[in-house]
Amino acid sequence: MSRVYNFSAGPAALPLEVLEQIKNDIFDWQGTGMSVMEVSHRGKEFVELAARAEANLRKLLGVPGDYSVLFPQGGATLQMAMTPMNLSAPGETADYVVTGSWGKKAAGEAAIFCNANIVADASDKNFTYIPDESTWKRSENAAYLHYTPNETIAGVEFHFVPGGDVPLVADMSSTILSRPIDVSRFGVIYAGAQKNIGPAGITLVIVRNELLGRARADNPHLLTWKSYADSDSMTNTPPTFAWYVADLVLQWLLNQGGVEAMGKVNLRKASKLYAAIDNSSFYSNPVAKDCRSWMNVPFVLADAGLDARFLQESKAAGLTNLKGHRSVGGMRASIYNAVSEEAVDALIAFMAEFERTNG
Ligand SMILES: *Cc1c(COP(=O)(O)O)cnc(C)c1O
Numbered sequence: 399m400s401r402v403y404n405f406s407a408g409p410a411a412l413p414l415e416v417l418e419q420i421k422n423d424i425f426d427w428q429g430t431g432m433s434v435m436e437v438s439h440r441g442k443e444f445v446e447l448a449a450r451a452e453a454n455l456r457k458l459l460g461v462p463g464d465y466s467v468l469f470p471q472g473g474a475t476l477q478m479a480m481t482p483m484n485l486s487a488p489g490e491t492a493d494y495v496v497t498g499s500w501g502k503k504a505a506g507e508a509a510i511f512c513n514a515n516i517v518a519d520a521s522d523k524n525f526t527y528i529p530d531e532s533t534w535k536r537s538e539n540a541a542y543l544h545y546t547p548n549e550t551i552a553g554v555e556f557h558f559v560p561g562g563d564v565p566l567v568a569d570m571s572s573t574i575l576s577r578p579i580d581v582s583r584f585g586v587i588y589a590g591a592q593k594n595i596g597p598a599g600i601t602l603v604i605v606r607n608e609l610l611g612r613a614r615a616d617n618p619h620l621l622t623w624k625s626y627a628d629s630d631s632m633t634n635t636p637p638t639f640a641w642y643v644a645d646l647v648l649q650w651l652l653n654q655g656g657v658e659a660m661g662k663v664n665l666r667k668a669s670k671l672y673a674a675i676d677n678s679s680f681y682s683n684p685v686a687k688d689c690r691s692w693m694n695v696p697f698v699l700a701d702a703g704l705d706a707r708f709l710q711e712s713k714a715a716g717l718t719n720l721k722g723h724r725s726v727g728g729m730r731a732s733i734y735n736a737v738s739e740e741a742v743d744a745l746i747a748f749m750a751e752f753e754r755t756n757g
Contacts, residue, residue, distance in 0.1 A: 403741035406719035407550055407694060408572070409592040411736040416646045427642075434642040439635055448630060451645040458648060458657055461581050461604055468603040468626040469644075471637055474571040474590035476621075477603060478504040481567055481586065482511035484613045484623050486541040493517045493540040495560070498525045498549025499725065500569060505544070512541065524726075525552035527686040531560060540564045541612075542585060548573035548691050550593070551723045553683070553730065555691040559583045565609055572693050574602065575651060576735060577661030585609050593693070594734050596644030599637040651735065660735050667733050667742040668692040674746045680753040698728030704756055705729075715748050717741075 404411040427434040428443050437444055452467045461467060470476070481504070486492050491513040494505035497520045508514035515537045518529040536543070542565040548555040550572040560566060565585025574589040581587065586605045592598040603623060610624040619625040625633045654660060672690060675681045675697050683690065683697045699705060705728065712720050722730040733742055 402716045402718045403737070403744055404718050405731040405733065405737065405741075405745070407593075407723070407730060407732040408590070409598050410594075410732055410734050412596070412643070413647065413650045413736045416643065416650055416736075419646050420643065435639045437638075439632060439638050444638060445630075447642060447645050448632075448636075451641060451648055452630075454645070454648040454652060455602070458575060458651055459579060459581055459604070464607050465581060466603075466605050466607055466610065466623070466627040468605065468623060469631040469636060469641060470601050470603060470620075470626055471599065473592075473598070473601055474500070474569055474588060475503070475507075477569070477588040477601060478507035479510070480603075480621055480623065481542070481544060481588075482508040482514075483617050483621055485565065485567070485586070485609060486512040486612075487614070489513065490541045491515050491537045491539065493536050493543040493564070495529075495534065495543065495545035496520065497528050497552075497554050497556075498546060499551045500549055500571070501544070501546040504546070504569060508544070515540065517543070520554070524684070525549060525554055526684045528554060528556060528689045531558075534560075536562065542567050544569070548693055550691075550694050550732075551696075551730075552726060553685055553691040553694040553696040554689050555693070557689065565606070572732075572734075573691075575657055575660065576664050576693055578657050591640060591644055593732075594736075596647045597640045599640035600644055647736075654735075663739055664692045664733070664735070667737070667739050668695065671695050671731065671733065671742055671746060674749060678749075678753055680757045681749060693734055694730055694732050696722055696726050696728060696730040698722070702727065707756070708752060711752060712745075712748055715744075717745055717748055720745075 424433050430437055455467055492508055493515050495518050496502045496516055505514045517534040517536050520527055520529055544567040546569045567586040568584055570587050571589045572593045575594045588603045591600045605623050610627055613622045675683050680700050681697045709721055720729045722728040
């Protein structure tokens, strides 16, 4: 077996222990004589799995009792539409903070359903900063405020939680479970699984129960959060395999010491990678220092003519998926929970050696 250091932005690396468990379970899951993909989602074993995943997620993030934890399909992108469908009436205004491509996309989806008001937009500097909160042009009666705590493409992360009285909706796809958060500050948190939770195909939504009554009456059931809350996310056949892997990842996280321990490792990983970039004149990161992402670290080479060689040699050295998003160029190292500190150390060593031989 030969495993690489995988810096993919998503679907992203999974813990090796989880993959080994999947391998062990594949023909005979929990003595059923079947794989987890072949059992009923209403059977005892799977219902137990679902309950355990929810309990562990609640434990990891300290989710208060008046919040529901939902596991729909459709990824974060579907939640960009479900948010206005479940929180706003037609013609009502919702506020959007746009600090990157995902926030922009969310505002675009919302505009189909309500009046999406852009309160701040960082595209003027190619999404390399967070506009000061005091400059946000918030509306009087917004149904909610939506923002993207970590913008995966440009590597811009909020290191504060916005204030205000309206429900706060956060797309945490690429930062969830990377450190402790105070869930009670949020009305809704949503995240696609394929960065820090498990495989693509399942989505996490955490919603304050009092908000479940705001859904539009003409929403289909599958696009209504309350349907999931009322059915333990078994409104229809759920993505059982993805849910099973997510459950293993949540157990793995608890074994690592939970999000507090992960936060310490993640801060260390990010700090040493940014330090390596900042201490070199060969590499640079364009993001303002107060909002650099712990999870996605974009960097460019002083000579873009060396990009292809960097990618080729890094891949040969066992470091994969470092190519930056086409809108940013250069490189991006995504260093989610399952990317070990050892992997980050290997990347830093490779970068230094590449600079030595090409700088
Ligand atoms: C990856 C990502 C998305 C898209 O998620 P899907 O599950 O593919 O819909 C949305 N928002 C953020 C912040 C992301 O990182």
